[in-house]
Amino acid sequence: MLEQRTGQQLAMSRQWRIETVLQSLVRARGLGSLDRLVHAVAAGGDPALADAVIDALLNNETSFYRDRNSFELLLGPAMARLEQARTRERRISIWSAGCSTGQEAYSIAMWFAERKARWVGWTIDILATDVSRTAVDQARSGLYSQFEVQRGLPVTQMIRWFEESPGANWRILPELRRAVRFEVHSLMNPAPSPARFDVILCRNVLLYFSDQVRRIVFARLAEAAAPDAVLMLGAGETVIGQTPAFVSDPDCRGLYIRRPDALPAYRAAS
Incomplete structure (x- = not known):
């Protein structure tokens, strides 16, 4: 069910999470056991319950x-x-794909907000998306625990923002x-508007996909990327051996850029 709805696989190494993350849902619904939760979802009478299970497993x-x-x-x-x-158009579009609860998108927003004078007259469009409605709702609220705020955020920025x-x-x-x-x-669907992004962050998401789904997602990202766009993956992810649509950025090792010559053939194959 998780793979059908999100494209993500629950590998053997992650199957321990099933019982762990669903126990709170079992208790909240008064179901008594994981088996009863499985039967309730399989019966199909409560779509919201199935949604909650998917959210918990992500x-x-x-x-x-x-x-x-x-x-x-x-x-x-x-x-x-x-x-x-972009000096002429003075617009930069950024897509945080698989944004989870929004910290990375807000990190970028902070960076621009702290450099207002540099970006006067520019339109900075930051779009953040995730398949989890619960994660998106938290991101929109901008509400975080003390632990979440302290992870990676200097005290000066915490006080300021x-x-x-x-x-x-x-x-x-x-x-x-x-x-x-x-x-x-x-990420299985076509890119959201404006569907032409100068920066795309897709971090620590691709590793949960099968090879076939990963190829589809890379195709979506390539189609949404401006010709000179920058792609940022997770620290343990790479395009090498995964897709011909992106190559390593020669000026910024660790980031990736689109290969325009590879896109048409890649789109047809995908």
Whole structure:
């Protein structure tokens, strides 16, 4: 069911998570056991229950500025190159695909907000999407626990961009929340609007897909990428041996760029 709805596989090494993550759902629904939960989902009488199971099985692990070295590459030399290339249109579109609870998208929004003078007159469009409605709802709320805020975020930025919220939580200031659009979206589907992005982040998502699904997703990303777009994957992910549509960025090792000559044939094959 997870693979049918999201494209993600639950590999043998992750099957221990099934009982662990679903126990809270079993208790909340008063079902008594995992077997009863399985029967309730299989009966098909409660679509919301099936949705809750899928949400629970998804891995929403993320943090602010996750893998900081990669962010320094993206927001340093790669962004400077895009800034120069977009001088005439003065617009940069960024897609955080598989955004989970939104920390990475907000990390980018903070970076732009702290450099307002540099980007005066520019339109910075940040779109963040995830297949999990629960994750997207949290991201839109901008509400995070003390633990979540402290992961990867310097104290100075926490003080500047967050306000305390009841229950020992922190909420991102409205100014920053307005800077990011959040949508529910599956990477199996065509890219959301504007479907032409200068920066695409798809981090620690592809590793959960089969080879076949991964090829489809790479095709979606390539079709959504501007000719000189930058692609940022997770630290343990690569395009090598995975897709001919992207190659390593020669100026920013660890990031990737689209290969225009490979796209038409790749689209046809996919």
